[in-house]
Amino acid sequence: xxxxxxxxxxxxxxxxxxxxxxxxxxxxxxxxxxxxxxxxxxxxxxxxxxxxxxxxxxxxxxxxxxxxxxxxxxxxxxxxxxxxxxxxxxxxx
Amino acid sequence: xxxxxxxxxxxxxxxxxxxxxxxxxxxxxxxxxxxxxxxxxxxxxxxxxxxxxxxxxxxxxxxxxxxxxxxxxxxxxxxxxxxxxxxxxxxxxxxxxxxxxxxxxxxxxxxxxxxxxxxxxxxxxxxxxxxxxxxxxxxxxxxxxxxxxxxxxxxxxxxxxxxxxxxxxxxxxxxxxxxxxxxxxxxxxxxxxxxxxxxxxxxxxxxxxxxxxxxxxxxxxxxxxxxxxxxxxxxxxxxxxxxxxxxxxxxxxxxxxxxxxxxxxxxxxxxxxxxxxxxxxxxxxxxxxxxxxxxxxxxxxxxxxxx
Numbered sequence: 378x379x380x381x382x383x384x385x386x387x388x389x390x391x392x393x394x395x396x397x398x399x400x401x402x403x404x405x406x407x408x409x410x411x412x413x414x415x416x417x418x419x420x421x422x423x424x425x426x427x428x429x430x431x432x433x434x435x436x437x438x439x440x441x442x443x444x445x446x447x448x449x450x451x452x453x454x455x456x457x458x459x460x461x462x463x464x465x466x467x468x469x470x
Numbered sequence: 471x472x473x474x475x476x477x478x479x480x481x482x483x484x485x486x487x488x489x490x491x492x493x494x495x496x497x498x499x500x501x502x503x504x505x506x507x508x509x510x511x512x513x514x515x516x517x518x519x520x521x522x523x524x525x526x527x528x529x530x531x532x533x534x535x536x537x538x539x540x541x542x543x544x545x546x547x548x549x550x551x552x553x554x555x556x557x558x559x560x561x562x563x564x565x566x567x568x569x570x571x572x573x574x575x576x577x578x579x580x581x582x583x584x585x586x587x588x589x590x591x592x593x594x595x596x597x598x599x600x601x602x603x604x605x606x607x608x609x610x611x612x613x614x615x616x617x618x619x620x621x622x623x624x625x626x627x628x629x630x631x632x633x634x635x636x637x638x639x640x641x642x643x644x645x646x647x648x649x650x651x652x653x654x655x656x657x658x659x660x661x662x663x664x665x666x667x668x669x670x671x672x673x674x675x676x677x678x679x680x681x682x683x684x685x686x687x688x689x690x691x692x693x694x695x696x697x698x699x700x701x702x703x704x705x706x707x708x709x710x711x712x713x714x715x716x717x718x719x720x721x722x723x724x725x726x727x728x729x730x731x732x733x734x735x736x737x738x739x740x741x742x743x744x745x746x747x748x749x750x751x752x753x754x755x756x757x758x759x760x761x762x763x764x765x766x767x768x769x770x771x772x773x774x775x776x777x
Contacts, residue, residue: 402690405743408741
């Protein structure tokens with residue numbers, strides 16, 4: 378079920394639990410950057426400073442990590458996350 | 471233009487579209503990038519422009535609910551944010567969710583902002599509810615700091631606590647949980663958390679080594695707590711964790727770490743690159759800086775084995 382403004386807490390918790398499992402399949406640096414940026418709300422510059430990585434590297438890790446999550450979700454079709462990342466035309470986006 | 475070059479250009483455009491959608495979902499875009507994205511989306515109408523935003527929101531919820539104990543200020547801020555976003559649902563321009571604490575917020579198209587704003591409003595409402603549920607079910611360490619000073623991380627791979635500028639930011643920030651905090655939370659809250667005692671693999675020089683491994687199959691991560699390992703020089707060698715599964719012949723790398731000269735007890739995360747099923751043994755080896763691709767028993771120093 379795609380996440381919408383009317384998603385209830387149980388659906389969101391299932392979604393988050395699924396993502397938690399998929400996050401375990403990312404490279405550590407990708408997972409770390411995504412958790413800091415999305416979980417802690419840190420800016421790209423703040424993540425860069427905290428991890429001692431160049432700005433471009435931080436961006437690359439975040440980009441690769443999120444796109445890898447998309448691929449993993451698409452591979453586990455039938456789950457909430459998988460349906461959330463399938464595009465309108467049936468492609469994965 | 472040949473068919474091949476047209477195909478290459480189309481593929482490159484789609485790749486660029488994905489990159490921009492991912493960048494927007496995590497850190498936001500500059501105005502020029504926003505324009506580029508709009509043009510690419512117009513050329514690819516079948517693409518769902520919000521799919522990666524939804525995935526990013528799920529990651530944010532996952533990270534927030536995985537925290538051992540959200541501070542009271544964060545819970546209050548989440549509730550206020552949820553109310554504010556709900557009130558702005560009908561506004562023509564909606565600010566992006568408060569994911570970032572520094573730098574200018576990127577401008578977004580009103581159509582996309584409206585859809586994304588409604589989605590984020592719902593997610594934040596749900597997140598606020600979940601935060602309350604999580605807090606009600608978990609024990610909060612006093613002051614939100616590790617209970618024992620000796621549990622602080624000593625490895626180079628562990629991020630340090632928030633920098634002053636970020637720590638002072640008023641919105642959506644929380645202390646970075648230490649490995650010790652995360653380990654305790656895993657033991658307390660994760661039903662499938664497995665705890666194995668460590669034993670020295672090389673009795674001669676590691677006779678005083680002791681510790682344990684905590685592992686969760688559902689979370690696909692764990693923690694090694696160890697004391698007595700000799701200090702290493704990171705430019706010459708590093709310790710590497712390996713996970714041995716019952717059904718897989720080749721051990722899975724679980725990350726590298728260092729032990730400083732003044733280190734007593736060290737707690738390091740175990741972060742495999744691939745899915746691990748049914749681990750039976752965790753081994754620590756000494757490897758070249760950065761770690762090795764292949765496991766060698768000859769280099770093992772410590773192991774924790776399920777009985």
